[in-house]
Amino acid sequence: MLSIDSVLAEDMETGASARLRIETLSTIVSAEDASGARGIPIHHYSKEEWSVAQKRFEALRPVIEHPIRSRSEVEKLATAAGVHVATYYKWLAAYHDAGHVAALVPRKRGAAKGQKHLAADQELVISSVVEDMYLKKQRHSPKEVVDEVLLRCKRAKITAPAPSTIRRRLKELSPAMTLRRRGFKDKARDVYEPIRGSFPGADFPLAVVQIDHTPLDVIVLDEVHRKPIGRPWLTLAIDVYSRMIVGLYVTLDKPSATSVAMCISHAMTPKSEYLGALGVEGNWPVWGQIGTLHADNAREFKCKAVTRGCQANQIDMQWRPVKKPHYGAHIERYMGVVATELKKVPGTTFSNIQQRKGYDSEKEAVCTMKEVEAYLVEFIVNNYHQRSHSQLQDASPARVWQQGIVGTSERPGIGAMPIVGDPERIRMDFLPYFEITIQRSGVRLENVFYYDPVLDPYIGATMPDDPNAKRKFIFARDPRDVSQIYFLDPQADRYTPIPYRDLSHPPVSASELREVTKALRAENKGEVDEHRIFSSIQRNRDRINASTESTKAARRQAASRPKAKQAPAQVPGRVPAAAQSPASERAAEPALSIFDQELEVFEVGELN
Template sequence: MATEPAFLSVTTGSVITANGRTYRVSHLLDAATLLAKDTDTGEVHRLSAHQLRPVTDIELGEGGVAEGKDLSEIEDEDWQVAQQRFAAIRPLLDDPFRTRAKAEQLAEEAGVHVATLYQWVKDYHEAGHISALIPAPRGRKPGTKKLDKKVEAIIEGAINDLYLSRQRYKPSDVIITVKAHCKQAGLLPPHSNTIRNRIKQISTRETMRRRGLRDKARDTFAPIRGEFPNADFPLAVVQIDHTPADVILVDEEHRLALGRPWITLAIDVFSRMVVGIAVSMEKPSAISVGLCVSNAMLPKHEYLANLGVGQEWPVWGKMRVLHADNAKEFRGKMLRRACEQYGIDLQLRPVKLPHYGGHIERYMGTAANEIHTLPGTTFSNVEQRKGYDSEKESALTLREFEQHLVEFIVGVYHRRKHSELNMPPMRKWQLGILGDSTQPGLGMPPIPTDPTRLKLDFLPLYSRTVQRYGVQLDEINYYHEVLNPWIGSKDPENQTKARSFTIRRDPRDISKVYFYDPESEIYYMVPYRNPTRPAISVWELREATRRIREEGLRHVDEDVIFETILKMRHRVEQAVTKTKQARRQMARINTTKKLAKKTESVETQAPAKSVFPAPPQTEVQSEIDIFALPIEPFDDDA
């Protein structure tokens, strides 16, 4: 069967649909809006990117794109000169029938010789970009040497053998050796200062490295990468990382302290735009990474509306490289598989080389400075916190904190001048997308056509068989009639084995799972087999299972699990005003309830009731604790 493309590419001339109408794109206005002509009425409409859908019955070709160039390291003065030179030669570049008389006229207007003008044209054509017109420093180029080549060889050899050795000889030792070797070879010895100058030309970093101080050289001189390799256009390289926020949050009901939240952020290296975010009271895990990556790839209009943030965040699309550290949540099979599905190159930061995450770490510092202005901040250390009771002063809920953080990102950080870019990140992003008179833009990033599917692809997955009672995951049973054709099915490759199917689950709300039908290639939502069960999280499930085992029960089934969970919730509600741990548990429960309520509001069809018998109870072997087994990186819900 025909399926929608995962991403919709939009360029001038693209045919798309919006609000049930078909349009042809005529102009890209900015990074998130365009003009398009209705193919039936001829009327021109302004459309936002989140309104666009593919025309599935029309074969569309991919639009061409052009890569931009990162110019952040070029000095403003040099760039202005390059622009002036480009302006001087542009009439020649635009005129295929240019004459020497025209070149001489332009050279006179620019105040240079015509040969210089032709050299600028040659440089521009050979390089293909304006930075080729940046002026070179005057005078003798650094490193140019006037000594006899044999003398130079003697100096170089002495420096390598003595000064740059692990024995760490002094410059005076090098001077003595050079003069002795020159005398022995019948050559005029160089002045001592000449030899010292040769030594000074060696970088301190190289000196330390060659003298056996490699680690110190790296820690001292390795940059917190300002120029990341190949980050030459928007979404070329995205860095992702976590940090605990330096602020104490409160629960929504009693406004009592909960603890510190965790922030997962993704940043586009080219523009320094924050492209994705996830905020949670849970420690970094598979789910927080998956939420952040999917948030980065999706348009943000719905997310901002749900938060009540009235700002623009015109960032979405598929990154080419996702750069992360070596934490276990980034090393799992599921993340790598999801990235491969979308053509994302997952690259892990070299071990013990934290500087490779410089962009995201610098932004974490920027965000921390903003967080230190909030009530309940813990500041960066105990010394700064002296005389300040963070828990007593805490006032923000998790939602309010996320709202404030997003307001800061989209309303302040994205719009103020970035010290390395010499322009705001938003402006840099727009230049990369739209281009300007000096460089072409990449074009509007392709738009995800199925946000739900994209989110699912970054959720934890499991393999399960389909039985008469449905599917079972962690002793919880799920059923919908969509499972009926697959009951008791055999593995196509081995008819003696039951066939396994892919199941995905959001650990924050396990009242439903998502079943992948291999024939239709569609995920279906499958709810609890017993729809009267309350929505719970996987963390509640695990705690309930632990308590059941502690009570000595050998059989675990849904009735026991949910009975235990209801007891736990009642106990938490009674203790919520007494302990921070109980308030954190209550906050987790409330999150699960909200997610379940949100899902119910978008359901259009009630699940069919099962006519099959209840599944058998499972006996728990007391000597095997499945919840104490090692967790595979990024393949779990934790």
């Protein structure tokens, strides 16, 4: 490593050296090792051990790729591998449990470190004496515990363990728990509990990240009319070790699982393109795997989508302990820093009504949401990250982050953070998801049909272990735009976008879809179909467009509306969007210039 964001690299063919930015690098792995990013230390194994694991994996590959096989077929595979079928099944179970080739490394014979050799009745006697005598406020000595164990074993007519073994069991007890149980609660707290202002486990960059939401104290303008639309929300994540801001997300919508998804994916990925899109100069060298995500007990942090996303990305999700507010002090303190900084922006709402007295925030507002976001990022990257912090011993967050990565003369660093290979996958893992069966008509979600040929192999699929039960598949959805959902293909293990079956429908948000559906059901007291839903949405949008310039609520709703995407390439067998829309609507559309019209693609055979 030459610096926090660059390395000295050597060309393996020519031997030439060059300085490269870390975020431009990627790791090349073989297909069977693609799951190796789970942190299993494969470098601890010898070449011979790893070679055996690879051979076992190749023997298991036919069953892993095609799990539905009869026992006779598995017996043939076991014979080909030169082992008994029971051993073959043990290999398979070990691989599935760990999800990694390292599970197939042959284990060394003999007792593992920490393995206990006493009989169950001997262990029971020791644990009962420890509970009855040692972990009491009477504070019996280790010698008294040894004597009592020997006496009870004699009475029970079992072989007594050695006194050294009994003393070793006492040393294995948790020191903090032992002090508390023996009446030293204050000493246990002073020695083993974190002091106010510190955070357990935050010993290196991204070990612990705190996340929270707050409404920004500034009124923003819409992009079209540049008129007030209200206060946006900020979702922000901070590294407890260095106080570096690792990710953020600004939106007009209230906090939700989507806000968490966007913020976490931003935190774990490089930010050079993000800074360029905002026009912010500077360096924000923060990316990598989050260890523990710490949040308060808000509903959006405890929903299924966030829980599933953390599990899929090996993030330990923890919530703030009850009656310990200082555990959230880092993120809340920075929210206060943001509030103070935004008081400098025209259109600020200040912190309370008294401070705002005599100031018309909406009249003074001059910035759109993107401009406020750029201002905030400029402050984070080139101001907050660079100035000294009293709780970092007057070092800056950027300096502490760099020392945590590169190291110092007193303490080694953790090294360059691996760059996430698929940032979009992280976002998808945290989005709200649904488990749905796939029918010949595609997928139906909240009265809207979706279809793509990639679903065809799974139409009418049943459960592998129960042919009578329909198989459900996972579909993620971004609530901001439901014009497509994302199918987690079990074979490819990746998300594939699935658009509307009827491509003429406009992009809508989940809240807009639900509001219209609810209104139609109340009006008609029955089921509603897709055509009526989108017809009603279009009528409502026409009303909003007519009042947008004069009504703040309408402008805010228009600003939150998903933007129309470019029409996707025509899929064989799908009716073109133009053919699905009514002729009257097509006739009403303005004629396009020849230079604006899309080119029509012909097959070679059609030209002859």
